[in-house]
Amino acid sequence: MDAGANLRDARTLMAAKAILVKAGRSFATAIEEAQSDAERFGMWLDGEGQAHWDRQRRLRTEKLNIDKSALFRKQIQPTADGRPPSVIDEKRAVARSEVALQHAESCLRNLKRWRGEYQRLLAQFRAGMNPLSHYVDQVVPTATASLNRMAQAIDAYLATTVKRTDAGESESLTQMPRDSSASGGLGSIRRGTDEPTGPVREPESEPPQS
DSSP states (O other): OOOOOOOOOSHHHHHHHHHHHHHHHHHHHHHHHHHHHHHHHHHHHHTHHHHHHHHHHHHHHHHHHHHHHHHHHHHHSOOTTSOOOOOHHHHHHHHHHHHHHHHHHHHHHHHHHHHHHHHHHHHHHHHHHHHHHHIIIIIHHHHHHHHHHHHHHHHHHHHHHHHHHHHHHHHHHHTOOOOHHHHHHHHHHHHHHHSOSSOOOOOOOOOOOO
């Protein structure tokens, strides 16, 4: 059988409210940081990343042209004995420059592909964060307001109960019955004044007249 609620104060509700508010703030901070990082990388793909690899492609193209020119000059420069010059180092430099340029061009292609792919992933991320954002923006404030109202109602109830208890004790003191010994004493006094204490004697009959 249910014994009823044992309401003493609203401290437990206020502790629950504090935990809820703290969790909401932590979630809000995590959402903000995650969205900021995700959007920052998208901006890098569209702006700084594109500019970086455009610049790298230009610089590496220039380096390749310089290495090719050095190779050409070395090839047409005869040696003292009339044999063709050794151009092994120049060819290696041209090969390295070609690989570097190919890498930059590959990064630009991947960058273009990932811009579209990342926008799709970013949209999925935002959709997945909506329930948590709803919890932080709406559920937490609503629950906090409900806990406040519940705590106020409990405090009001407890205050009313205390007042009723004090009034009941005052009324019981004013209506307390008299002491039995005192009432017995008063009864004895009344019996002493109104009723005879000894046995009742019948009056003697008068003798008959002749």
